[in-house]
Amino acid sequence: PSETGRVLSIQSHTVQGYVGNKSAVFPLQLLGYDVDPINSVQFSNHTGYPTFKGHVLNGQQLCDLIEGLSENHLLYYTHLLTGYIGSVSFLEMVLQVVERLRVVNPGLLYVCDPVMGDEGKLYVAPDLVSVYREKVVPVASMLTPNHFEIELLTGLRITSESDGLKACNILHAAGPSKVVITSLSIKEKVFLIGSHQKVKGQSPQQFKIVIPKIPAYFTGSGDLMTALLLGWSNIYPDNLEKASELAVSSLQAVLQRTLADYTTAGFDPQSSSLEIRLVQSQDDIRNPEIKLKAESY
Ligand code: ATP
Ligand code: PLP
Ligand code: MG
Ligand code: NA
Ligand code: MG
DSSP, rough: OOOSOOEEEEEEHHHHHEEEEEEEHHHHHHTTTTTEEEEEEEEEOOTTOOOOOOOEEEEHHHHHHHHHHHTTOOOSSSEEEEEEOOOOHHHHHHHHHHHHHHHHOOOOOEEEEOOOOEEEESSSSSSHHHIIIIIGGOOSSEOOHHHHHHHHOOOOOOHHHHHHHHHHHHHHHSSOSSSEEEEEETTEEEEEEEEESSSTTOOOEEEEEOOOSSSSSSSHHHHHHHHHHHHHHHHHTTTTHHHHHHHHHHHHHHHHHOOOOOOOOOOOOOOOOOEEOOOGGGGHHHHOOOOOOEOOO
16 A cells, blocks of 8 residues: 555546546645546536537446456555446445445545535436435545535535534534535635544534635536545545645635636636646645635634
8 A cells, every 4th residue: 555545536537628537536646646546427528518428337337347356456445535426326336335445444534525416406316315315424434515415415504604514513423524515605705614523422623714706617626626635634634624725725726727727818717617727737736835724613
């Protein structure tokens, strides 16, 4: 095993552009991780374009890949990372993967971005919600839901910061010791809320980071965010505040560069969603300057 970690990343792949594994693998490698990607889909481009073509991996095909690794004793990982998952059968197979990885490494951390929807709209099959709630949350080490997703997972309607903190407590009681609400919109403001329960049953350390809104819509930013949170929270395992400051600061730099490049090219940044400038942002990923600070509750 390497010093920093070995990550199995089960996410989408797009030929062109940066979502899923395309926005998670490279940053994790830059932070020093060995990353083994399993592509849960291979599409020409992300689904926000007028059309897309490609193939979806099914649960059995995921199982085959895991079986091949297992036969050769290659199932040692320090982290499992999952993002968008399109079907219940695939999600059920991911649960089996978690079990198998924990047989090999009982300390395996499962970082789960419970991608279900955004801004009140579900974009997965509705029957995935109860599987995330009842089976995935209990085995996750860290969860990175957005506003809508943490409402789905807890059944709480979140209209204030204190509602957000309460929702984190509900998730801690169900399983994960680290919860990061990657974006919470309250009265025209956007917050990241982090919550780290260092000892089971005790009250968690909680904080917020106020995120300045950039007037554009990005794809792949959520996937990049979760990858950076995994990367930095493993480097600073007892300091989720610092890990979040580093992740948010990197992300803001990437998004600002993306906006600037599109604008320079004469593109209207509000006309469609923007592909993040990932390769051009290596320095901001390796060495982010902390510009946004966490405030403890
Ligand atoms: P999920 O992966 O579950 O969809 P999400 O909805 O939080 O999570 P994004 O909306 O992409 O994913 O947000 C992830 C992070 O990206 C936020 O924490 C924020 O830092 C940043 N971000 C995304 N869009 C913007 C924006 N327009 N302005 C400023 N920051 C943004
Ligand atoms: N994965 C696929 C295949 C997509 O088409 C998209 C967005 O269109 C995403 C992931 C979204 O990623 P994010 O939530 O990071 O913007
Ligand atoms: Mg969002
Ligand atoms: Na998220
Ligand atoms: Mg997302």
